[in-house]
Amino acid sequence: MKDLQLTCLREDEKATLRLRALFARYGYRPYRMSKFEEYDLYVRNKSFLLSDHVITFTDTDGKLMALKPDVTLSIVKNSKASEGGLEKVFYNENVYRVSRGGESFREIMQVGAECIGEIDEYGLCEVLLLAAKSLETLSHSFVLDLSHMGILAAVLDGLGLTDASRAELLACIGDKNLHTAREICRREGVSPEGEAALELLITSYGEPSRVLPLLRKGLPKESCGALLDQLERILDALSPAIPEGRLHVDFSVIHDCRYYNGLVFKGFIEGIPTGILSGGQYDALMQRMGKRAGGVGFAVYLDLLEELAKPRTDYDVDAVLLYGEEDPPAKVASAVERLSADGKSVRAQRGLQEDQRYRELWRLQGEEVTLLEADA
Amino acid sequence: MKQMLNIALPKGRLGEKVYAMFEKAGFPCPSIKETNRKLIFENEEVGVRYFWVKPSDVAIYVERGAADVGVAGKDILLEYEPDVYELLDLGVGVCRMAVAAREGFRDDGARTLKVATKFSRIAKAHYASLGRDIDVIHLNGSIELAPILGLSDVIVDIVETGTTLKENHLEVVETVLPISARLIANKSGFKFKSERIEQIVRGLSMQTEEQA
Numbered sequence: 001m002k003d004l005q006l007t008c009l010r011e012d013e014k015a016t017l018r019l020r021a022l023f024a025r026y027g028y029r030p031y032r033m034s035k036f037e038e039y040d041l042y043v044r045n046k047s048f049l050l051s052d053h054v055i056t057f058t059d060t061d062g063k064l065m066a067l068k069p070d071v072t073l074s075i076v077k078n079s080k081a082s083e084g085g086l087e088k089v090f091y092n093e094n095v096y097r098v099s100r101g102g103e104s105f106r107e108i109m110q111v112g113a114e115c116i117g118e119i120d121e122y123g124l125c126e127v128l129l130l131a132a133k134s135l136e137t138l139s140h141s142f143v144l145d146l147s148h149m150g151i152l153a154a155v156l157d158g159l160g161l162t163d164a165s166r167a168e169l170l171a172c173i174g175d176k177n178l179h180t181a182r183e184i185c186r187r188e189g190v191s192p193e194g195e196a197a198l199e200l201l202i203t204s205y206g207e208p209s210r211v212l213p214l215l216r217k218g219l220p221k222e223s224c225g226a227l228l229d230q231l232e233r234i235l236d237a238l239s240p241a242i243p244e245g246r247l248h249v250d251f252s253v254i255h256d257c258r259y260y261n262g263l264v265f266k267g268f269i270e271g272i273p274t275g276i277l278s279g280g281q282y283d284a285l286m287q288r289m290g291k292r293a294g295g296v297g298f299a300v301y302l303d304l305l306e307e308l309a310k311p312r313t314d315y316d317v318d319a320v321l322l323y324g325e326e327d328p329p330a331k332v333a334s335a336v337e338r339l340s341a342d343g344k345s346v347r348a349q350r351g352l353q354e355d356q357r358y359r360e361l362w363r364l365q366g367e368e369v370t371l372l373e374a375d376a
Numbered sequence: 377m378k379q380m381l382n383i384a385l386p387k388g389r390l391g392e393k394v395y396a397m398f399e400k401a402g403f404p405c406p407s408i409k410e411t412n413r414k415l416i417f418e419n420e421e422v423g424v425r426y427f428w429v430k431p432s433d434v435a436i437y438v439e440r441g442a443a444d445v446g447v448a449g450k451d452i453l454l455e456y457e458p459d460v461y462e463l464l465d466l467g468v469g470v471c472r473m474a475v476a477a478r479e480g481f482r483d484d485g486a487r488t489l490k491v492a493t494k495f496s497r498i499a500k501a502h503y504a505s506l507g508r509d510i511d512v513i514h515l516n517g518s519i520e521l522a523p524i525l526g527l528s529d530v531i532v533d534i535v536e537t538g539t540t541l542k543e544n545h546l547e548v549v550e551t552v553l554p555i556s557a558r559l560i561a562n563k564s565g566f567k568f569k570s571e572r573i574e575q576i577v578r579g580l581s582m583q584t585e586e587q588a
Contacts, residue, residue, distance in 0.1 A: 143567040177462040252461070268564045274442025275564065309395065
């Protein structure tokens, strides 16, 4: 019976169960919240959202409310953690937003973990480890890309650019667009050293053992040295716990620097065309929301699991049990129990329905059930 | 068997030119040159699968993962902003996005400028950078007709040789941006097939450097 229950679950439901168990194992407590939030919260932090479309409605007291398009903002808003304290929570919530490239709202199951308060390096490592383990829970063929907004900011600060050119270059790093980055550098008169550092951020990606020495050699020591030390310590701590080749350094992972300041990361699964996991350190968001604490966390977008090609089910049900008008309900119920005892799904009905697909066809005759048809 | 790399190419002359570059880069697929109605062409030995798609759809195929890499015009990338890596400027399909109007037209800035275009996002971004108030009229084709019939003051469109404009007594007022074909890659596909995609980038960039 247990097996039957598991096979009945959708992939996202199974994943939710596994991820909840994973987070609970590391002492994260479940966080449950209302489906609605005051719209004002999202207006003030619109760029933090993946899409700026929000479903709104007016509550009975006249307040403009929204169906949650995101969970992290609500957790941060309600967090009581301050200096010295630490909250570790996980959630699985439906959020409502327009997916990228889509044209209408969708209900999306989002599962995630957040660590808020005084976060030390172990705290960062733990969240990254949970991110990697979350991906591994979903598929063995995954990659977790790790980037550092501090290093990106340090290199860009050194180029002395206008805000508009800086934004253009940041977009080039995100798109691995070396040719346009070079054009902008030429246009803005960036120094050869600055251009070389920028090129390094675009072209150096992959396994930490290969990428870190390149970064050490090519990035300015005074502005990036300490940040690279931190990145290296974290990667060293994570490496033994994450399967080889699954953890990459890749600066094309870029989050909005108004909210994210340190480590940022994105998780990919082979067969799913976009990142299924996204997260990072959002101390800047905490400050914007008046919280004197740090924050790091991630979300897994489970709706994307549908993208993984799976064989379609060939049958609507394992067995169809036909019964007659005169058969008493108790006998039908008992026959269903007997047939389903070995984990089969059984549907009892009076007559066959058009287009119904089943493995076995049974008929209740008196006390007995007789097999009429069976697929090989 | 080699892991298959799916490549979306734009139908037409540009696609044929680009395929020749892929072939030279070490990713041939002789069946693509056969005259038939097939849509997909494979070379299992090399591990490539090519397919022709409408040029404006290449970015969608790549963003959604149906293709690992593809070739799309910069105009399409700017207009639709697909979430893909832009790995290389191939230096082919070179043209420009330009503002054109009837010969002798002068924008005195006294009223809202009516702009007809297929590229609404690019037009809006261009005029926003100039602080000019515009009314965008989105059209799907024959853009040049709009200023002739008084539907719009100007058009924002791709200009190659300028012959069509000239024949219709239109002229380029200003260039918005240069356009050329770009090699793009799916972000997730890139993580799992990076070695092969890098081979393509190397093979193609050798050719673009030679051209330059």
